Amino acid sequence: MLIFVLQTLAEILAGGTSLTSTKQIDFGHPIDRREEATEPILNVYVYDLRESKQLQHSGRQFERNKTGSMQTANVSWPPTWIDVSLLLTAWDKTTLGEHHLLAEALTILLRHRSLREEFLVPELRGHGNLSMTVAIEPAIEISSLWSALTIPLRAALFLTVTVPFEAQTVPKSLVWDRIVSIRNKCLPGSDVMTITKRVAIAGIVKNAVTNLPLTDTTISVVGTEITALSSEEGLFFIEDLHFGNYVVRIDCPNYLPQTVNFLVESQTYVIKEVLLTPV
Template sequence: MLIFVLQTLAEILAGGTSLTSTEQVDFSHPGNIREEGRGAILNLYVYDIRESKQLQHSGRQVERRPTQRGLQPVTVNWSPSWFDVSLLLTAWDRTTLGEHLLLTEALTVLLRHRSLREEFLVQELRDYGNLSMTVSLEPPIEVGSLWSALSLPLRPALYLTVPVPFETRPDSVPLVWERIISMQNQWQGNGDSTVVTKRVAIAGIVKNSVTNLPIAATEITVIGTEKSALSNQEGLFFFEDLHLGNYILRLNCPDYLPQNVNVLVDSPNYTFKEILLTPA
């Protein structure tokens, strides 16, 4: 179950922050990050697991189903055992300013959730309802002791606690939400603007990572679906009628390196993503 919690959080963070892929969310010991010499990443580290104080194991649940002959078949189920999983979230980048910006983005997207809604959870964690999530600036244990045990100096961090059920449950059907977006085209050379209103879930703009200019005719595909689109002359694109959840966009454009980008659809508002492509 720990893997499923980490997977859910990684998808939310990658889709809702400036990170473009879940591969930029690291789960190793934070003391190993600097040695790897990578770019901007979020480190999500599980540092404590203990029996939940909020939700306890309640024993057997008996369900009786009467039949026409008066017999009463009985089904006995065990309710799940709940454990509080405590995680340390830190941002790592080449500059302190970059780390602070990334950590601020992570805090913003996590506070938008407050809890892990069932429709965002991987299948193995569904059918329990929403999972409560505590986001704080202090860990459940003494902060100095935690960082001392990690053999690291104290640094800005977020401390997450998620009560997790340990039991396999049936699959559930994700919800489908409808999005409305108004995209204003401000890239026309004559200064005019065009407003396009569509029922969409994801919208974005594709730019050159060197010149920061929009890129037209980029093919964007939503992996796992039949949806695809081309960016217009201003680099804008959008997708309509998507399920609530996390998606991976595949971008291909001649003379540019292909790229995969995580995008999170998590609220009644549309999700707008700015994507930078690197010239080949």
């Protein structure tokens, strides 16, 4: 979002001032550049981000999709509107040159008043014109701003652009069918066991000393009421979880409990081996 706002402002400023290209617009910290400047420079610095109190929408859209064995429920929210506060300063070999460049920037920005959609980069289009205010004082206390920047007070413009921030549509739940085939290596000659599960988390619990599987071990997803028990082969499965990171607690009588992190982020999963130490 920020880079698109800066890109739009750079194109407008470079096209309406005596600057010859956007390469003369700097977005770094506005330190003193007068001695190092070989050509006029405009500095556009983002110093504050906050949710706009003037422009917000509410509501959400819910869409459920099913593709083969995978089911997803997509929840998409309207954009959150963010006030982006920017400090605009000019640097040149002389103070007169800086004032001239700053006056040009003020003229072109006041001419626009708002960022019209046709001037926006493609990533910011689709929401109409974007609100923009140009002021000689910032949204926060001016002396605090310059003190925080650790540079002397100088002539500057203060811009606030209200832009939409859209979070990507996130699948809120995910289930998938997977065929799990495993042979108990501890029992020679045992048959291959095939299980079909809608697996999000899978693991096998073993004795850390004997390496034998532990049955009836309680597996709990921390922060939820979801639990499972390990099978005779020490296997456990947790199904139908949302994407995200989960902490799973493993409890077995006469063994020290253990917590394990599981990341659910795709249709693939890894069977984790958990070794519990006898008390």
